[in-house]
Amino acid sequence: MRTHLTRRLIAASSAVVVTLGGAATFAATTATAAPSGSTGAGAGVSLLSRVDAAGQQAALAYWTPERLAQAVPVDRVVTGRGAGAPGTAATLGTPAPAAPSAPAAQPRSTSATTGDAPVLPRGPRATAGVVTGDAVSTARNWTGPALPTVGRLYFTQGAGQFECTASSVDSPKGNVIATAGHCVTEGGLDSKNLVFVPGLAGTSQPQGQFAVGQTFTTTQWRTGDQQSAAALNYDVGFALVSPRAGKSLKDTVGAYPIAFDSPLSRVTVLGYPGRSRTADGFTLQFCTGTEFTDNGAGGTSDVATLCDLGGGSSGGPWLRDVDPATGSGTLTSVVSFSYDDNASVLYGPRFGSVVRDVYTRAANA
Incomplete structure (x- = not known):
C-alpha cells in the first residue's frame, strides 16, 4: 500500500545554492552553507561503478551512429495513483519503434522499452496545492541560445540500449552531470557504457562526447522498492565524466549551480524527448510552469509542474x-x-540533504 507523505515547505531563506570550484559559466554566486538536517558524510550514497580509461574508450567506441539511433527512452510512468493501489512503471511518452535492424531491447522489471504508456481513464485531479491559473505547458523546441550544458545520456542496461537527459553541474573539478536515478540503475541493473553528449542538436554533436567514469545514486533509490514513493522521492543520479584534452566539462560547456532545500518557484524543465508524434528524438524541448507538491494518492513528496515533456x-x-x-x-x-x-x-524529487550528500560525494570523487 502506498502511503501519502506530507511534504514540509521550506522557507525561501533556507535555500542553499552550491557553486564550487570557481565561477561556473552560469554561476553568479558561491555559497558554502549546508542545509539544515544534513545527514552524515556519505549517508545514503551508493557508488554504482568505476570505469577505467580503457572501459571509457570502449564506451565511446560502442556508441556508433547506428546504436545512437536505436536507443530508446527509459522513462517512468507510475500507475496505481488510486488509494492503496500498488505502483508500477512503464515507458513515458510514445517513442517510435527502433529501426528494423535494431536488436530488440530486453524488458526489465520496472520499465518497458517500446510502445505507449498504458491508457487508463483519467480520474478527477486533486486540486490542493496546485497553483491556480496555470495551464499545462505544452513541450516545444528550445529556440533560445544554444544550451551545451544540457545533453543526451546514452547507456546500456542488460541487453538494451537507452537514452535519458542530463546536465552539467558546477563542481570543483568541473566533471559532474546530474540525471535521474533510474538512468544509472533500475530493477537491479546498473547502467553501463555511459556517454554524455552535451548540446546535441539533431545529428550534430558540437561538443563531442564525454565518457562517464563513475556513477552515484541515493541508497534509497538503489535498494528500495522502485515502484514506491519512498524510492521515487530519491530518484536522482550523478555521474563523473572524464576531461578531454586536459579540459573539463565545465570549462568546455559551462555548468549550472545546484540548489538544495529550494522553495517552490517557477521553473523551466528541459529534456530530449525520444521520437514521437511531437518530437524528432534529437531536439531539446522545454516547458515552463510553477511548482506545486504531489497531491495525489501516489504519496510522493516530489515537486510537480504542469508539463507534457515525453x-x-x-x-x-x-x-x-x-x-x-x-x-x-x-x-x-x-x-x-x-x-x-x-x-x-x-514530477521531480526534492533536492534535500540526502541528494546533497550524493552530489558532494560525486563532486569530490
Whole structure:
C-alpha cells in the first residue's frame, strides 16, 4: 500500500545554492552553507561503478551512429495513483519503434522499452496545492541560445540500449552531470557504457562526447522498492565524466549551480524527448510552469509542474531563475516520472540533504 507523505515547505531563506570550484559559466554566486538536517558524510550514497580509461574508450567506441539511433527512452510512468493501489512503471511518452535492424531491447522489471504508456481513464485531479491559473505547458523546441550544458545520456542496461537527459553541474573539478536515478540503475541493473553528449542538436554533436567514469545514486533509490514513493522521492543520479584534452566539462560547456532545500518557484524543465508524434528524438524541448507538491494518492513528496515533456526527458534539469537571453539558471530537481492518469504533469524529487550528500560525494570523487 502506498502511503501519502506530507511534504514540509521550506522557507525561501533556507535555500542553499552550491557553486564550487570557481565561477561556473552560469554561476553568479558561491555559497558554502549546508542545509539544515544534513545527514552524515556519505549517508545514503551508493557508488554504482568505476570505469577505467580503457572501459571509457570502449564506451565511446560502442556508441556508433547506428546504436545512437536505436536507443530508446527509459522513462517512468507510475500507475496505481488510486488509494492503496500498488505502483508500477512503464515507458513515458510514445517513442517510435527502433529501426528494423535494431536488436530488440530486453524488458526489465520496472520499465518497458517500446510502445505507449498504458491508457487508463483519467480520474478527477486533486486540486490542493496546485497553483491556480496555470495551464499545462505544452513541450516545444528550445529556440533560445544554444544550451551545451544540457545533453543526451546514452547507456546500456542488460541487453538494451537507452537514452535519458542530463546536465552539467558546477563542481570543483568541473566533471559532474546530474540525471535521474533510474538512468544509472533500475530493477537491479546498473547502467553501463555511459556517454554524455552535451548540446546535441539533431545529428550534430558540437561538443563531442564525454565518457562517464563513475556513477552515484541515493541508497534509497538503489535498494528500495522502485515502484514506491519512498524510492521515487530519491530518484536522482550523478555521474563523473572524464576531461578531454586536459579540459573539463565545465570549462568546455559551462555548468549550472545546484540548489538544495529550494522553495517552490517557477521553473523551466528541459529534456530530449525520444521520437514521437511531437518530437524528432534529437531536439531539446522545454516547458515552463510553477511548482506545486504531489497531491495525489501516489504519496510522493516530489515537486510537480504542469508539463507534457515525453519519453527521453528523464533526468532533464528543472531550472529556476532562468534568463531567456543566456539560458542560465539554477538546478533544483530532475525529471523523474509522470502518473499514467495525468501525463501532463511531471514530477521531480526534492533536492534535500540526502541528494546533497550524493552530489558532494560525486563532486569530490
